[in-house]
Amino acid sequence: MLAILIDGIVQGLQLSLMAVGITLIFGLGGVLNLAHGQFAVIGGIATALLMGEGLHPLLASALGVLGAGALGLAMDRTVLVPAYRYQGEERLLLGLLITLGLSFVVNGFLDVRYPTVALTLPLPTPSFTVGGITIRTASAVVALIALAAFALLFAFLKATLLGKVVRSIMQNEVGAGLCGINPGRIRTLIVTLSAMMAGLAGVVQGLFSSLGTELGNEFTSFALIVAVIGGVRSINGTLVAGVLLGIINAFASYYVGAYLTLLILLVTAAGTILVRPQGLFAFRT
Amino acid sequence: MSANRSISGRSALIAVTLTLALVPLALGGSAHYLRIATLALIFMAYTVAFNIVFGHTRQLFLCLGALAGASAYFSVVLTMKLALSPWLTMPIGIVVAALLGGAISYVSVRRGLGVIFVGIVTLVFSMIFQNLVLGLRDWTNGETGLETKAIAPAVLAGGLPSYYAILAVLAVAFVAYHLLMRSRAGTAFQAIADDELAAELAGIDVTAYKVLAATVGSALLGAIGAIHAYYGGFISPTVYALGSIDIVVLVTLLLGGMRTLIGPVLGGILFTLIDELVRPLGRLNVMVYGVLIVVLVITFRHGVVAMLSKRLKIRLP
Amino acid sequence: MSILLGADAVEVAYADISVVRGVSLEVRAGESVAVIGPNGAGKTTLFKAIAGMLGLRGGSISYGGARIDGRRHYEIVQQGIVYVPAERELFPHMSVLENLELGAYPCYGARAERLKFVLDLFPRLLERRRQLAGTLSGGEQQMLAIGRGLMSRPKVLLLDEPSTGLAPFFVSEIYRQFAQLKREGLTILLAEQQVPHALGFTDRAYVLENGRVRLSGASRELLGNEEIQRTYLGMG
Numbered sequence: 039m040l041a042i043l044i045d046g047i048v049q050g051l052q053l054s055l056m057a058v059g060i061t062l063i064f065g066l067g068g069v070l071n072l073a074h075g076q077f078a079v080i081g082g083i084a085t086a087l088l089m090g091e092g093l094h095p096l097l098a099s100a101l102g103v104l105g106a107g108a109l110g111l112a113m114d115r116t117v118l119v120p121a122y123r124y125q126g127e128e129r130l131l132l133g134l135l136i137t138l139g140l141s142f143v144v145n146g147f148l149d150v151r152y153p154t155v156a157l158t159l160p161l162p163t164p165s166f167t168v169g170g171i172t173i174r175t176a177s178a179v180v181a182l183i184a185l186a187a188f189a190l191l192f193a194f195l196k197a198t199l200l201g202k203v204v205r206s207i208m209q210n211e212v213g214a215g216l217c218g219i220n221p222g223r224i225r226t227l228i229v230t231l232s233a234m235m236a237g238l239a240g241v242v243q244g245l246f247s248s249l250g251t252e253l254g255n256e257f258t259s260f261a262l263i264v265a266v267i268g269g270v271r272s273i274n275g276t277l278v279a280g281v282l283l284g285i286i287n288a289f290a291s292y293y294v295g296a297y298l299t300l301l302i303l304l305v306t307a308a309g310t311i312l313v314r315p316q317g318l319f320a321f322r323t
Numbered sequence: 324m325s326a327n328r329s330i331s332g333r334s335a336l337i338a339v340t341l342t343l344a345l346v347p348l349a350l351g352g353s354a355h356y357l358r359i360a361t362l363a364l365i366f367m368a369y370t371v372a373f374n375i376v377f378g379h380t381r382q383l384f385l386c387l388g389a390l391a392g393a394s395a396y397f398s399v400v401l402t403m404k405l406a407l408s409p410w411l412t413m414p415i416g417i418v419v420a421a422l423l424g425g426a427i428s429y430v431s432v433r434r435g436l437g438v439i440f441v442g443i444v445t446l447v448f449s450m451i452f453q454n455l456v457l458g459l460r461d462w463t464n465g466e467t468g469l470e471t472k473a474i475a476p477a478v479l480a481g482g483l484p485s486y487y488a489i490l491a492v493l494a495v496a497f498v499a500y501h502l503l504m505r506s507r508a509g510t511a512f513q514a515i516a517d518d519e520l521a522a523e524l525a526g527i528d529v530t531a532y533k534v535l536a537a538t539v540g541s542a543l544l545g546a547i548g549a550i551h552a553y554y555g556g557f558i559s560p561t562v563y564a565l566g567s568i569d570i571v572v573l574v575t576l577l578l579g580g581m582r583t584l585i586g587p588v589l590g591g592i593l594f595t596l597i598d599e600l601v602r603p604l605g606r607l608n609v610m611v612y613g614v615l616i617v618v619l620v621i622t623f624r625h626g627v628v629a630m631l632s633k634r635l636k637i638r639l640p
Numbered sequence: 641m642s643i644l645l646g647a648d649a650v651e652v653a654y655a656d657i658s659v660v661r662g663v664s665l666e667v668r669a670g671e672s673v674a675v676i677g678p679n680g681a682g683k684t685t686l687f688k689a690i691a692g693m694l695g696l697r698g699g700s701i702s703y704g705g706a707r708i709d710g711r712r713h714y715e716i717v718q719q720g721i722v723y724v725p726a727e728r729e730l731f732p733h734m735s736v737l738e739n740l741e742l743g744a745y746p747c748y749g750a751r752a753e754r755l756k757f758v759l760d761l762f763p764r765l766l767e768r769r770r771q772l773a774g775t776l777s778g779g780e781q782q783m784l785a786i787g788r789g790l791m792s793r794p795k796v797l798l799l800d801e802p803s804t805g806l807a808p809f810f811v812s813e814i815y816r817q818f819a820q821l822k823r824e825g826l827t828i829l830l831a832e833q834q835v836p837h838a839l840g841f842t843d844r845a846y847v848l849e850n851g852r853v854r855l856s857g858a859s860r861e862l863l864g865n866e867e868i869q870r871t872y873l874g875m876g
Contacts, residue, residue: 127437127439130438131439135573135616136617138613138616139612139613139614140617143610145609145613146611146612147607150605150606202734202741202742205731205734212725214731215714216713216722216725216789217717217742218717218745219714220712221714262446266440300454311440311447312431
């Protein structure tokens with residue numbers, strides 16, 4: 039039982055890591071990034087390719103994540119520029135369509151160019167035992183990475199000036215402008231950061247099992263679901279929602295099987311949107 | 324400002340139907356191209372449906388494939404399992420799609436969901452559909468799909484009769500669209516698309532009209548979805564996947580232009596041409612679709628019909 | 641005294657409707673000037689245009705001798721013109737202190753000193769400094785908005801209907817604070833519906849109606865003007 043719970047929490051942390059980028063871009067940029075999963079894939083594939091060239095896994099991963107970030111930056115400064123000219127719903131719609139198109143471009147390219155490249159990161163010891171429970175090393179590492187990433191993110195948002203600026207724009211873009219803050223530059227920073235977090239989530243997937251080019255859309259879908267259930271503007275919400283869904287996923291898979299579990303999660307997602315569109319944790323950022 | 328002549332909807336309808344009817348003559352008897360043209364007609368009909376639901380009432384239904392597929396699977400499975408005639412099961416499929424689409428619309432409007440959330444909910448619905456079909460293997464044969472050649476009505480078996488039968492259905496869809504837009508509902512749609520809040524305050528029953536648009540659109544999706552199933556020869560989750568139907572419709576509508584009668588047709592023709600051009604690229608065609616979407620959304624947002632209207636100084640319907 | 645802020649034949653439109661149709665005004669350094677007029681006269685639109693939040697259809701706006709129309713609103717803040725809108729636009733999930741600190745963004749290093757200044761001016765904000773802005777009362781939110789605006793050491797403060805929705809007690813209090821700021825030499829441009837307060841506090845005033853300037857002059861004279869008294873002060 040406990041093993042399932044731990045498994046669920048770890049999976050959930052990965053989901054949260056994946057989803058937090060969507061929350062950041064939506065809350066700050068007012069854009070729903072449907073290409074998000076592609077950044078995860080790019081991070082993972084880049085890492086795999088670099089490892090294939092002989093680079094040490096840690097270095098390759100770091101570069102892979104940075105690569106994902108670079109592409110996020112490019113996306114923000116090029117194709118999203120027309121979307122930023124609008125506000126509110128227009129921007130949302132335009133951003134959604136543009137990122138949808140972009141996801142097809144990236145997915146199509148990767149599918150044709152690197153159809154067989156996959157990232158796997160084997161660890162020296164497959165598992166270890168603590169207090170009578172056997173834990174997969176991969177799970178522990180993933181949990182540590184995800185928790186560290188979130189801790190850094192929260193520290194950044196709460197304690198640094200830039201972080202406060204980010205929160206201020208998310209809470210009131212007009213108000214931020216009145217304080218002399220240029221939202222455009224901060225947006226670029228956040229989009230880049232989000233892409234890197236997605237890239238990290240992709241690399242982490244390589245620790246769990248393996249990551250291939252076809253997983254892009256699946257990642258986007260799951261990230262979307264977690265972000266929406268948690269409250270698409272709330273970072274706390276995304277973290278909690280991810281872990282919750284990870285736990286539900288782990289237990290449901292064990293008892294009723296993978297197929298039914300997915301259905302349950304999807305119906306939960308749809309239900310949450312319909313019953314409480316602002317998400318479970320709409321209150322705080 | 325120069326006076327804008329306008330072409331009436333009825334004239335356009337007749338002109339377009341006649342033109343499409345003459346297309347087979349230009350294909351030189353090639354069965355291959357006839358099939359492409361027939362499929363183009365099917366996708367034009369899908370686009371008309373999306374035009375009604377999204378173009379006119381801003382309901383971002385990213386579940387076109389799912390609605391069409393729901394109808395298709397209901398019809399095919401019922402025909403196979405209960406040995407009923409497809410002519411009986413197709414209407415059932417249509418009703419299923421219409422009810423589903425109408426329900427999604429109703430709940431979304433009542434909960435006050437914005438465009439994006441409707442998009443997300445329908446996206447999730449698409450995923451639910453895909454998973455249901457994959458999982459209920461005993462009924463649907465999962466990923467492998469079902470062959471429909473044996474049970475298809477003769478008129479949908481292929482060749483010229485199928486082309487004209489489907490053209491007839493498309494024409495009926497046009498007529499329905501035309502009548503709908505000229506009725507009081509059409510004016511309501513316009514008001515809702517312009518400013519929903521203002522429309523509500525002006526006394527328009529926004530809920531009723533949005534649900535109407537969604538139901539009519541979904542019914543059309545169901546009809547074409549079922550026809551697609553029998554003409555295509557087989558059904559599978561992939562046939563009705565987001566990447567197979569929704570994306571094509573999106574590009575077609577962006578190409579042709581929203582909220583017009585002939586937009587889906589011009590868009591469909593353009594898309595088919597582009598698709599053929601891109602065929603040698605193999606699987607890279609997905610990339611082309613993506614680039615098209617991005618470029619269209621950024622630069623060419625109003626579509627070919629709007630551009631032609633401006634150039635020719637004629638209001639095209 | 642030189643003209644610090646000037647608007648010349650400014651025209652602003654909202655969705656093809658002209659809201660401000662050729663307004664000219666000037667504010668000298670250290671002056672406080674009121675813009676009064678009924679709802680819909682174009683006061684807020686004019687202020688938003690000066691603040692760089694709306695574009696001009698015609699005319700120009702100059703500050704310190706140079707044209708500023710066309711600049712982005714955050715650049716204008718950095719130049720020293722701060723706009724405090726009627727809607728306040730606070731950060732609801734951040735504390736009073738955090739809101740104020742962000743107001744000092746253009747001169748963040750000097751925020752400690754400015755913070756002391758603002759909290760001295762508004763003791764109520766000092767009391768509630770850890771409270772979340774969204775939970776403050778209307779009057780306190782207004783004070784916070786003004787305080788936040790002051791944090792960046794502005795040269796010109798644009799106050800849009802600061803007394804809206806405030807109990808009379810709060811209105812008197814913030815006008816006391818305005819008087820203090822005036823004494824310190826801050827240039828203030830004030831849009832108000834509360835005409836007696838506005839005219840009592842400022843040096844000069846413009847009366848805006850239907851997007852145009854109907855009257856202008858020394859505030860004291862306008863107070864005595866019969867038409868003003870009839871239309872805005874409900875007398876006679």
